[in-house]
Amino acid sequence: MELRTYQQEARESIQSEWEKGIQRTLLVLPTGCGKTIVFSKVIEDRVRLGERVLVLAHRGELLDQAADKLAQSTGLGCATEKAEQTSIGSWFRVVVGSVQTMMRDKRLQQFAPDYFDSIIIDEAHHCLSDSYQRVLAHFKDANVLGVTATPDRGDMRNLGSYFESLAYEYTLPKAIKEGYLSPIKAMTIPLKLDLSSVRQQSGDFAANDLGTALDPYLEQIAAEMWKVAQDRKIVVFLPLVKTSQKFTEILNRIGFRAAEVNGESQDRAEVLADFDAGKYNVLCNSMLLTEGWDCPSVDCVVVLRPTKVRSLYSQMVGRGTRLFPGKTELLLLDFLWHTERHELCHPAHLIAENEEIAQAMTKQIEEAGVPLDLEAVEKQAAEDVIAQREEALAKLLEEMKRRKRKLVDPLQFEMSIQAEDLYSYVPSFGWEMAPPSEKQLQTLEKLGILPDEIDNAGKATKLLERLDKRRAEGLTTPKQIRFLEQRGFQHVGTWSFETAKRLIDRIAGNGWRVPEGINPREYHVE
Structure with missing residues (x-):
């Protein structure tokens, strides 16, 4: 099987991390981008080295999927550790194991601590739980790869308490x-749903309270869905089985062909197959289908299980992002959720770099009244946010002028070079959160950056790497940026070193005054 470019890059990056001695590393791929294929190829590489590999997951469907993809993409077979099935005595080099089974002392003690050389954790955002940690602690010297689709820095930060690095992110x-997933159009349905009385439980909204809070709105939600999505293939996520069943009845009453599945459904496989084949056009479920189920023809997702957890939201939306012949986009329906805190996940959180941009995007989508392309909305929101930041920065620069600093403030530098990744950076891993080293601070100051504002090693590392890269690419230095932007020139960070040098030489030759005929605010480089 030939890997896509990003899949091959991911495979090589993971091996590189392990070769460098980084034992626990992460792979982040959006749902639908072939994470199982990537880790199957990583397993193949490790087996060729003579290693034994364990694939850990918390659901049977994920284990079956891993075993199937491994066989399809590499030809490797595997043994299973699940309930009464055991791999003890098997000659297979790969084992797929249920974490609920592997965590039991009696089962764990059958394996020597060095039995597995590498461990793959599917849906790694679950791995901080006690059950996973018990298994990982037993095989403490094994290399570990966590695979997740989580898009959120908060989740990444939590994972950073166990993992040491991010090997690759797509x-x-x-x-x-790049054409591997369907474009997403988001639409806010103008229904105000009040969640202010819903309790918090384990860091999210309590499912029982959510079901009660949603009940009064189900008829209206169904009517709004009929207006905008009656011809689409829809998956609806709800908080409770009884809410899911009630909503299915309402949808069928108004003209949809709806079915419902839950953990107790005896005919689940049949219903899913019928939905896939087009017998139904709406599938309601109470959080059953967030992982391990694929139906690429789904072109509308309705999230009626509001959540604060980005990884969960991403999993729900991921059921509709795969490509399918004739499918032009995924329609993602959102609502005017009223909560006491602004912590709820919205479509914007799927791609927004930070909360500031997400809030600006959500406002645009809510006010539009029609489906909007998420990427286009993000671009506009990012521009608006940058404009606001630039206004605030201008005030800061005025203060800086008065203080006559000889060094450029990191924020000025980041804004000038338009580096969103730098000014919205949040450290994730332990080493990134540590204070910057004395050597890092001295180097930053030598290169013209004021180091006082840099409070962690991750940010210092990123800044130094960016300065190196800019020097290699022949772009402006921090000192050039400070000199020219103090005189009113805009976005000097995007200029070449030589362009800035020529202009500074002209200013120097004019008695350190901007030459006649040059308006700094309107000045454009050729």
Whole structure:
């Protein structure tokens, strides 16, 4: 099987991390981008080295999927550790194991601590739980790869308490842009749903309270869905089985062909097959289909299980992002959720770089009244946010002028070079959160950056890497940026070193005054 470019890059990056001695590393791929294929190829590489590999997951469907993809893409067979099935005595080099089975002392003690050389954790955002940690602690010297689709820095930060590095990340916008996933159009349905009385439980909304809070709105939601999505193939996520069943009845009453599945459904496989084949055009479920189920023809997702957890939201939306013949986009329906805190996931959170941009995007989508392309909305929101930041920055620069600093403030530098990844950076891993080293601070100051504002090693590392890269590409230095922007020139960070040098030489030759005929605010480089 020939890997896509990003899949091969991911495979090589993971091996590179392990070769460098980084034992626990992460792979982040959006749902639908072939994470199982990537880790199957990584497993193949490790088996060739003579290693034994364990694939850990928390659901049977994920284990079956891993075993199937491994066989299809590499020809490797595997043994299973699940309930009464055991791999003990098997000659297979790969084992797929249920974490609920593997965590039991009696089962774990059958394996020597060095039995597995590498461990793959599917849906790695679950791996911080006690059950996973018990298994990982037993095989403490094994290399570990966590695979997740989580798009959120908060989730990444939590994972950073166990994992040491991010080997490779492929983003949702990039996957859409490169044609591997369906474009997403988001629409806010103008229904105000009040969640202010819903309790919090384990960091999210309590499912029982959500079901009660949603009940009064189900008829209206169904009517709004009929207006905008009656011809689409829809998956609806709801908080409770009884809410899901009630909503299915309402949908059928108004003209949809709806079915419902839950953990107790005896005919689940049949219903899913019928939905796939087109017998139904709406499938309601109470969080059953968030992982391990694929139906590429789904072109509308309705999230009626509001959540604060980005990984969960991403999993729900991921059921509709795969490509399918004739499918032009995924329609994602959102609502005017009223909560006491603004912590709820919205479509914007799938691709927004930070909360500031997400809020600006959500406002645009809510006010539009029609489906909007998420990427286009993100671009506009990012521009608006940058404009606001530039206004605030101008005030800061005025203060800086008065203080006559000889060094450029990191924020000025980042804004000038338009580096969103730098000014919205949040450290994820332990080493990134540590204070910057004395050597890093001295180097930053030597290169013209004021180091006082840099409070962690991750940010210092990123800044130094960017400065190196800019020097290699022949772009402006921090000192050039400070000199020219103090005189009113705009976005000097995007200029070449030579362009800035020529202009500074002209200013110097004019008695350190801007030459007649040059308006700094309107000045454009050739």
